[in-house]
Amino acid sequence: MDIPFLLSTLQTLLAALPTTLALFFSSISLGFLLALGLVWMRVGQNRFLRGFARSYIFVFRGSPLLIQMFLVYYGLGQFGVMRQSFVWPVLREPFACAVLSLALCTAGYTAEIFRSGLRAVSPREVEAARAIGMSGQLLVRRIIAPIAFRHALPAYSTEIVLMVKSTALASLVTVSEVTGVAQRLISQTYRTMEVFLCAALIYLALNFILLQLVALLERRLSAHRRGPPSPGLPSLPVPEAGPA
Structure with a gap:
């Protein structure tokens, strides 16, 4: 095993980690806000808003994220109205398109996760x-x-992990994150196994840290459910054996 090459590859890939983190935090934050709006529409009384939320969730959960990203990146520029709008200077950038497509996709999943958390709230507590x-x-x-958030947090942690891994698709729209840099290194060195192994280690470490933070948050939110440790039972004296 070529240790110097692995260390050099790790150093090169870690230089692209800030882009991956920016993709993740931007898309997960925007998706969180969109999901709150979708949940509000989904549980509301307006039929039109409920139908819109259901259709949105069905479309973005039922179609591949890669296709959604290609439609945002290549499709928005097809419309003259979009090219002449004030948002075009932002949306013509690959990074912004990747964030938008990731956020739109995760909003559909997160909305259903939060809706299930709302349904877990006991009516007695509300009353x-x-x-x-x-x-x-x-x-x-x-x-x-x-x-609701405490009940939804375990499922939401899974969505967080999936979003970290989904940032790898941004390399297909020319965003130089960890996977994009890994693919460029492979084209230069033809050492697929070593480069992808280093990339996988970076994603594993990142997901491990995020899962530990989520577990810490879950413990803090559930602290009231953990009572004080029960004291040990006093030891009972063992009766001495009498004479036979």
């Missing part, structure tokens, strides 16, 4: 909060949102 006079906004902030 108890209303009985003590909580208003609508206070009820959502103090009762509904924390409980």
Whole structure:
């Protein structure tokens, strides 16, 4: 095994890690905000908004992310209205197109995850909060949102891991993140195994750190459910054997 080559490859790939992190955090943040809007429409009383949310979730969960990214990157420029709009200087950049496509896709999955978390909230807890006079906004902030997010967090952590891995598709629209740099190194060195092994180690380390942070957050949100450690039972005296 060529250790110097592996170390050099790791150093080169780590130089592209900030781009991968920027892709991930930008898309996951935008997708989170879009998912909140979709959940609001999905559980609301307006039929049109409910239908729009259902259609959005069906389309973005039912079609491949790669096709969605190609449609955003290559398709938006086909419309003259889009090229003449004020958003075109941003959307003509590959990085912005990758963030937009990743965010639109994860919003569909995240919305369903959050909706399942809302359904896990007990009606009794809501009724108890209303009985003590909580208003609508206070009820959502103090009762509904924390409980729903706690129930949705395990499934959402899986979506976070999938989003980290999905950033690799941005290399197909000329974004030089970790996978894109790895592909360029392979074209120069023809050492596929070593380069992709180094890239896989970077993604594994990144996902490990993120999962540990999510686990820490889950423990903090569930701290009230863990009672104090039960004291040990006192040892009982063992009776001495009597004379035979």
